[in-house]
Amino acid sequence: MKKIAIGMLFAASTMLMAADGAALYKKCAGCHGADGKTKALGKSAPIAGLDAVASAADMEAYKAGTLNKNGMGGLMKAQVASYSSDDIKAVAEYIAAMK
8 A cells, every 4th residue: 555655746747847858948938949959040950859857058158148049148047047957857858758
């Protein structure tokens, strides 16, 4: 019984993480598209399916103000400023799952 309860908690936490990533991504969809396949402001490559670790590292760098891909550093810094590291990881995993 204990193993079933632990399994159910793990499954629920996994679903919550995916839901959080999807909810947080709504802020990104205006530029990157709902499916992540839009070139943001006509400048960036589509982000759908990008590696989660690399995406998270980029978002952390934007947040720190140390990344300026395609001249979008300032805009991206503002976009991710309110995201915690857990938020960034959830969004990165959501983006990686887009196909």
